[in-house]
Amino acid sequence: MFAKNVGTVDRIVRIVVGLVLLSLFFMYPDASWRYYTLIGVVPLLTGLFSTCPLYSMLGISSCPAKKA
Helix, strand or coil: CCCCCCCHHHHHHHHHHHHHHHHHHHHCCCCCCHHHHHHHHHHHHHHHHCCCHHHHHHCCCCCCCCCC
């Protein structure tokens, strides 16, 4: 479907940020800003699938160059 355009370091950062944001949703059930942390789903999914639609639109890739 989408070509891989997220490198290893970028992937790890996205997964960690996504998990931290989602954990805040459950750690603070009475906070007024709680639902903003659900945006953590986006970096988590892009990290897990190694593809970022925004990177594709902008022609960016953090994957290492392919050896010819």
